[in-house]
Amino acid sequence: MNRTTQLPDRRPVRERKGAAATAASPRARTATRRRPRSQQWAAWAFLAPVTVYLALFYAYPLYRNVDLSLRNYTVRSFVQGNAPFTGLQNYRTVFDDPAFGPALMHTVVFTAVCLFFQYAIGLALAVFFNQHFRLSATLRALFLVPWLLPLIVSASTWSWMLNSDSGVVNSALHAFGIDPVNWLTSPSWSLTSVIIANIWIGVPFNLVVLHSGLQSIPRSLYEAAALDGAGAWRRFRHITFPLLRPVSAITLLLGLVYTLKVFDIIWIMTKGGPADSSTTFATWSYRLGFGNLLPAFGPGAAVGNLLVVAALVLGLVYLRVQRKQYAS
């Protein structure tokens, strides 16, 4: 999903670059005045499909979502379209909701813990598979399975495995003489359970991206380091990790955006419960808007927008860090 949505965003940049280059070329400058203009028109024409696509499928829904969050929508005004403008009232409702604090906590914990483990395990596996041994390609392919499975299948399988009474995890624990754990039905475990499932799903993505990053590190560096007497750990710390930094940064950013909005796994496994113990902003937003017989579109959209803002802010932080790296 990350890859497909990324494409249209990259394209305009490349095209704009191309257009700018031709417009600025000395040839175009010396030619008659008409020419650059027609070329500019052509550039705009090439840009148009992407712009229209973006406006229609990204800008408009986003605008609608902001609009929804600023009006007091009831089912009646939703249908008749005369919802009064209430400013930030919906946001106030959301902030004052007793569910806000816990949901924020869960979102932060869920995202941070998932990111950390996905990245750490993904990196460890990537380094491991980077040593060429028999079956390494086959095993690496097998690790992709969680990523390829439809989420409904993997989430249902997890919830079946973690079932308190008939799940295989509890029977395995039982075999070792450990008391059964109410993975999905105890408020103290439910968040842990969805985090474990989400880490499992996210590891392959990290593995693939980091593995491809590793392949671009020249072998000669390792050979030189080995000649200088650097051990495996030093080679990792002083060659692999620093050279992987740009790839790591983008992996973490994509992982962050992806993890922030994780909804399906949590909804299928726990519905955000019991007693809101695994509710994140994503499931809360859905529950407000759709999880009830009487939808509350306004607050639901407000929570969704908070997520967008959070992702945007963290994206900008990433850019700032990157710029500093370039400058140094």
Add this chain to the structure above:
Amino acid sequence: MNRPTRRRVTATAMTVVALTAGTTACSSGDDTPSAKAADGGNYTIWDPYPQFAKDSDWAKLLDSCGSKAGVKIKRTAFDTSDLTNKALLAAQQDNSPDVLILDNPVVSTLAEAGALTTTDENKVDTSKADPNLLAAGQADGKTYGTPIGANTLALYYNKDVLKTAGVDIASVKDWKSLTAALAKVKKAGKKGVTFSAIGTEEGSFQFLPWFWGSGAQLTELDSSQGVSALSLWNDWLKKGYAPNSVINNTQTTSWQEFASGDYAFAENGTWQLAGAEKAGFDYGVLPIPGADGGNAAAPTGGEFVTVPVQSDTGRYATTRKLVSCLTSTENLYDTDTTLSYVAPTGEVQDKQVASDAKLKPWVEAVKAAKGRTSDDLGTKYPKISEQLWKAVQSALSGSQSPKAALTAAQDAVK
């Protein structure tokens, strides 16, 4: 130097916005299927029965009703949980189907939205339907549709398990005797009872017979009776009479537990009758007992046939023909047999019992049942229900005592 960075800023910002917007943008209505027929000869029907394919009896019935009225039917089936929002979006865009079949507690929501016509406007005949069923589709003295079939909840029991445990089912008359029976079953090494206490409308639906059976009212969640109902479930879980998995059980997964043959009791609905025949053990059905004996009122399930508002009011005449065809005595019988529902009219209920005596307890249960949105609760019900299922989940998962959970729920409803 500055330029490429700025470009990257825009690109990444756009990426982030685009990716995140993926989740949040569902609330806007870009993908609403168009229900408006291109020409006057096409009539659209939306139903919540995706299990019926194009060649099913249900789809054929719709087609034959259409040809009788001289029009062509375009049918779209939605998942029940999806239908409310699709219907709201369609109404927003003046794109509603001609006939909308929807879950009964949602009728009041759509009526509140002004998306449905009243029977005064669409002239649909509701005189034959049982009043307790019809009540779910009524608000402020107006009726917004007619039931196509009804279902409700009762206790299925496994005769083999009860025999092993030495329980006489005739002794189960109230909560006390039921709990005593569960204790015996557990002693015999079998499992007691399974139900669904999931954090959705399903959880409230399953809790209501016990809640109402205690004498509690939905207008006062934290009454002592309400607390006693929740304490009953809570004690069952604590003592191991009910499995901990009920907190996440849907009615389907709860049924799967019962179908394993280990459980003595299961709270489930009319629609599982066909599954019970296939379960491979001898089963019986018992109305859910009230706290001190008698039968508890169970909530009615089942769908309503409604006529959404159209800008072209000339369509109602043909729509009325379609609705009366769908709810004619003969067709109701066929439809409710396929759905494994109890018919909404006395006449068809008699016919159902005559052909299958096993339906008798269910017909009685439906007659005693109560609509969730009845008592003029209307659109207040969804809010109460959400707090109710939350309270049930808080208590059963041990994060709050039944009393504290229901008090918090009552405060949140206000």
